[in-house]
Amino acid sequence: MMPHAHAPRPVLPAIGLGTWQIKGEDAYRAVRCALEAGYRQIDTARLYGNEAQVGRALADSGIDRDQIFLTTKYAQYRPGGEERALSESIEKLGVDRVDLWLMHFPLKDPAENLAVWEWFLGAADAGRVAAAGVSNHSIEQIDALTTASGVAPAVNQVKFNPARYDPDLVAAHRDRGITLQAHSPLRQPRLDHPTLAAVAERRGATPAQVVLAWHLAHGVPVIPKSVHPERIAENYAALGLRLTTADIAEIDALGRHESSLHASGGQH
Numbered sequence: 001m002m003p004h005a006h007a008p009r010p011v012l013p014a015i016g017l018g019t020w021q022i023k024g025e026d027a028y029r030a031v032r033c034a035l036e037a038g039y040r041q042i043d044t045a046r047l048y049g050n051e052a053q054v055g056r057a058l059a060d061s062g063i064d065r066d067q068i069f070l071t072t073k074y075a076q077y078r079p080g081g082e083e084r085a086l087s088e089s090i091e092k093l094g095v096d097r098v099d100l101w102l103m104h105f106p107l108k109d110p111a112e113n114l115a116v117w118e119w120f121l122g123a124a125d126a127g128r129v130a131a132a133g134v135s136n137h138s139i140e141q142i143d144a145l146t147t148a149s150g151v152a153p154a155v156n157q158v159k160f161n162p163a164r165y166d167p168d169l170v171a172a173h174r175d176r177g178i179t180l181q182a183h184s185p186l187r188q189p190r191l192d193h194p195t196l197a198a199v200a201e202r203r204g205a206t207p208a209q210v211v212l213a214w215h216l217a218h219g220v221p222v223i224p225k226s227v228h229p230e231r232i233a234e235n236y237a238a239l240g241l242r243l244t245t246a247d248i249a250e251i252d253a254l255g256r257h258e259s260s261l262h263a264s265g266g267q268h
């Protein structure tokens, strides 16, 4: 196997716009609005069916391409479709290359997962993507890819929010030099949870801002999704919110509470 030329480690903007379930002109409007509000990272995926609208919004914004961090993903079901997927994503997005290309989900068969990963690394070596990463992978799956290919994913994008707080997971990514990026940061617990409401009240912020600031306090970049201009701006303003150690500990405890509910089967 040829050694890969490099293992790029991108610095992700702390807050980006998520675009799952935003279709058609709504996607165009949301991306334009986010860029105007100051966002410089957009997260999309081939599966979301909105890459063309995202690309048009980037072009119409007039912002230099090199100022924007663009992530897309490919949900492979078996090795073989990577070339077509990447070519189509690049064409729809209207760019020369994407900044981060993620394997959307792991394949069950480790050999097949590795084959796709090797293809992703080849795309990075060829400069068609600035960095290659994964999503929804366990640490074991990541270690298998790293050991076999010699290159660790730059990023693992996983569901991560206060209800799922797991310090060991954060540490495992940090120890490997892999950026843990949170998807679905606002989904659990509900934003009207009393703990979030209490911290929000103390800090003069909204519960969504508290949750996003909590992620950032743990060094975890986030990609909240909204179609509403006022929420898009509200979420971005979480960059300016500093939580105290006591606030963070209170929110951390929601993860332990939710875990014990899961363990006892009481949650679902």
Ligand SMILES: NC(=O)c1ccc[n+]([C@@H]2O[C@H](COP(=O)([O-])OP(=O)(O)OC[C@H]3O[C@@H](n4cnc5c(N)ncnc54)[C@H](OP(=O)(O)O)[C@@H]3O)[C@@H](O)[C@H]2O)c1
Binding pocket: 017, 018, 019, 020, 021, 043, 044, 104, 135, 136, 157, 158, 182, 183, 184, 185, 186, 187, 191, 208, 209, 223, 224, 225, 226, 227, 228, 231, 232, 234, 235
């Ligand atoms: N890699 C993966 O497998 C994967 C999976 C899921 C998501 N993602 C990525 O992560 C992004 C974020 O995750 P997500 O879309 O699942 O969930 P999310 O961003 O955690 O939450 C989105 C929900 O919260 C609402 N919301 C947003 N801001 C709010 C605010 N300030 N106050 C109250 N409600 C607010 C949104 O409603 P409105 O839009 O109506 O405001 C929407 O219902 C996705 O869009 C996608 O880019 C990746």
